[in-house]
Structures are given as structure tokens and as C-alpha cells.
Amino acid sequence: MVKEELYVFDGELRSRLGVFCGVDEAGRGPLAGPVCCAAVILKDESRFDWLDDSKKVTKSRREELYGEITAQAEAWHVELIDNDTIDEINILEATMLGMKKCIEALGCGAAAIDGNRAPKTDAECVTVVKGDAKSASIAAASILAKVTRDRFMDDLAEKYPQYGFEKHRGYPTKAHYEAIKQYGMTEYHRKSFLKKIH
Numbered sequence: 505m506v507k508e509e510l511y512v513f514d515g516e517l518r519s520r521l522g523v524f525c526g527v528d529e530a531g532r533g534p535l536a537g538p539v540c541c542a543a544v545i546l547k548d549e550s551r552f553d554w555l556d557d558s559k560k561v562t563k564s565r566r567e568e569l570y571g572e573i574t575a576q577a578e579a580w581h582v583e584l585i586d587n588d589t590i591d592e593i594n595i596l597e598a599t600m601l602g603m604k605k606c607i608e609a610l611g612c613g614a615a616a617i618d619g620n621r622a623p624k625t626d627a628e629c630v631t632v633v634k635g636d637a638k639s640a641s642i643a644a645a646s647i648l649a650k651v652t653r654d655r656f657m658d659d660l661a662e663k664y665p666q667y668g669f670e671k672h673r674g675y676p677t678k679a680h681y682e683a684i685k686q687y688g689m690t691e692y693h694r695k696s697f698l699k700k701i702h
Contacts, residue, residue, distance in 0.1 A: 507640075525612040528636055528642050529618070563654075591694055614630075658670050667684075
């Protein structure tokens with residue numbers, strides 16, 4: 505099942521911008537772990553079954569798409585910005601930093617950014633609100649960001665099994681707050697998000 509409208513949208517962007525990368529992030533809201541940003545340059549002819557906003561795609565399909573996108577994309581790059589940096593410069597600036605690093609790693613002259621904020625970079629940036637549901641390139645970036653971050657949190661779950669990271673991925677659930685109250689914070693928790701607790 506290919507959502508052709510995602511590729512039509514990218515074709516229109518390509519006619520305006522030339523070669524561009526789609527950029528998205530995962531993990532702005534959690535209490536723990538990094539924010540993950542990704543940028544993807546898709547080939548004009550690329551088509552992926554089930555590609556969509558990563559939140560609308562099942563875990564198994566996200567994993568499949570991750571493999572297909574990383575194998576077939578013209579270029580791609582992922583950046584993890586850690587919780588200490590988030591605490592130091594705030595989550596918005598950390599996200600912008602990750603996006604900037606992704607765009608510059610690809611050496612891309614233009615970028616389509618999910619949301620309404622763009623990083624300060626020499627590339628020509630256009631923002632696309634809900635872009636992961638409109639653009640194939642942004643949707644591809646959302647898949648890479650989400651899968652990379654989920655894998656990171658799964659690894660963290662093995663290191664700290666008492667927190668249940670494999671279930672909530674660090675997001676502010678009741679179970680997560682209860683674990684923090686019982687066991688305290690790990691080195692991966694965002695202290696600036698947890699001022700009331702620590």
C-alpha cells in the first residue's frame with residue numbers, strides 16, 4: 505500500500521528546491537533518553553509500502569521500513585542529542601541542534617522540516633506542519649528517528665529493568681513516575697523535566 509500523495513508532495517517540493525532532505529525528530533516529550541533527529545534524501549523513483557507518519561505505523565512495519573529506507577535512500581543521517589545537552593540548552597534548542605547536524609552531515613542545500621520551526625543552517629529550509637503525514641521524505645526521517653530512539657530505549661531497559669523503558673520509552677506515564685519515585689533518577693533522565701521530583 506503506497507500513499508502516492510506523499511510522493512506527489514515531494515515532487516512539488518523538488519521542483520521548487522531541487523534535491524532536498526526530509527527532517528524529523530522523535531523523543532521531545534519523554535522524561536528520559538535522547539531526542540533523536542533524522543534526515544533522509546529519497547531517490548525520485550523510490551516508493552515504500554506502508555510509509556507514513558511513524559506514529560501510524562506498527563512496530564514491525566517500522567522496523568521493515570527502517571531497513572528499506574536505509575538501503576535505498578540516496579543518503580540518510582541520524583543524530584542522538586543526549587539528556588545532558590537537553591538539560592543544558594533546553595529541548596527545543598537540542599532538537600534544532602540535532603536537525604542542523606543531520607542536514608549538514610548530508611551536505612544538502614535544502615531541507616523540508618517537520619513542524620513550524622527550522623534550525624539555523626545555510627541550507628534553504630521550509631517547514632511543513634504535520635509534514636510526516638504529507639511528505640515521503642519527512643515520513644522516512646520520522647521512521648528512522650523513531651526506530652533509532654526505540655532501540656536506544658530498549659537497550660536502556662536491559663540496563664535498568666525496574667523502570668519499564670521498553671513499555672513507555674521514557675515518556676511521562678504513571679508507571680514511569682512511580683518508578684522514579686521508588687528508585688530515583690538514572691543518569692539518562694532529563695533533570696530539567698523532573699524539577700518537581702528531584
